[in-house]
Amino acid sequence: MRVHVADHPLITHKLTVLRDENTPSPTFRHLVSELMTLLAYEGTREVRVTPKEIQTPVTKTTGVRIAEPTPLIVPILRAGLGMLDGMTALLPTAEVGFLGMARNEETLEPYTYAERLPDDLHDRQCFVLDPMLATGGSLSAAIKYLFDRGAVDVTAICILGTPEGVARIEKDFGDHENLTVVLGAVDDGLDENGFIVPGLGDAGDRLYGTAE
Ligand SMILES: O=P(O)(O)OC[C@H]1O[C@H](OP(=O)(O)OP(=O)(O)O)[C@H](O)[C@@H]1O
Ligand SMILES: O=c1cc[nH]c(=O)[nH]1
Numbered sequence: 001m002r003v004h005v006a007d008h009p010l011i012t013h014k015l016t017v018l019r020d021e022n023t024p025s026p027t028f029r030h031l032v033s034e035l036m037t038l039l040a041y042e043g044t045r046e047v048r049v050t051p052k053e054i055q056t057p058v059t060k061t062t063g064v065r066i067a068e069p070t071p072l073i074v075p076i077l078r079a080g081l082g083m084l085d086g087m088t089a090l091l092p093t094a095e096v097g098f099l100g101m102a103r104n105e106e107t108l109e110p111y112t113y114a115e116r117l118p119d120d121l122h123d124r125q126c127f128v129l130d131p132m133l134a135t136g137g138s139l140s141a142a143i144k145y146l147f148d149r150g151a152v153d154v155t156a157i158c159i160l161g162t163p164e165g166v167a168r169i170e171k172d173f174g175d176h177e178n179l180t181v182v183l184g185a186v187d188d189g190l191d192e193n194g195f196i197v198p199g200l201g202d203a204g205d206r207l208y209g210t211a212e
């Protein structure tokens with residue numbers, strides 16, 4: 001397993017605006033999408049490609065195209081949906097599958113309330129999108145779904161993580177060679193309610209305007 005934390009002033013700048021409690025939903029959505037595009041650049045570093053011959057106006061040359069089967073992008077609902085457009089902008093031919101998961105806010109255990117994925121993921125390269133890696137329970141369950149169905153390669157892209165969340169994924173999948181976790185930042189930790197500190201609050205609520 002490989003963990004990559006983005007270290008880029010533009011990401012830190014956009015994250016600062018995202019964290020600000022005064023940032024309204026429309027701006028928040030826009031920033032999540034922009035951050036996703038920046039993180040997707042790192043997250044797709046290992047995207048599988050095959051050689052492709054073309055004729056330029058000058059000569060024949062060999063480039064690459066995205067390999068078949070096409071990658072599968074899996075946003076974890078709700079909050080991961082805010083990252084989908086930014087990802088499909090860079091990988092327009094990818095397929096999209098959905099996992100609906102919510103964390104029980106008392107036990108902090110995730111439960112799956114919706115699943116729309118291809119049955120067979122053998123040979124598929126998968127990209128999981130969820131802005132928040134808090135305890136790691138939700139992401140761990142999502143990654144397990146994909147590997148259990150035969151995915152060969154999983155990259156999880158999160159905007160914010162915690163040391164606890166990264167440790168949980170390492171404990172569950174540490175010896176998995178084909179797992180990459182890309183994070184915009186790793187925050188200090190979790191508070192007593194399982195919220196990321198300093199964090200940005202509940203990402204789903206802030207994206208969709210359901211915060212009190
Ligand atoms: O690492 P964990 O402790 O599992 O927490 C992270 C999860 O919590 C949030 O989803 P939430 O349950 O709030 O659902 P939502 O996207 O519908 O708001 C977030 O988007 C992650 O999926
Ligand atoms: O800080 C947190 C933790 C879990 N889910 C969120 O949306 N925010």
Ligand SMILES: [Mg+2]
Nearest residue numbers: 202203204205
């Ligand atoms: Mg939420």
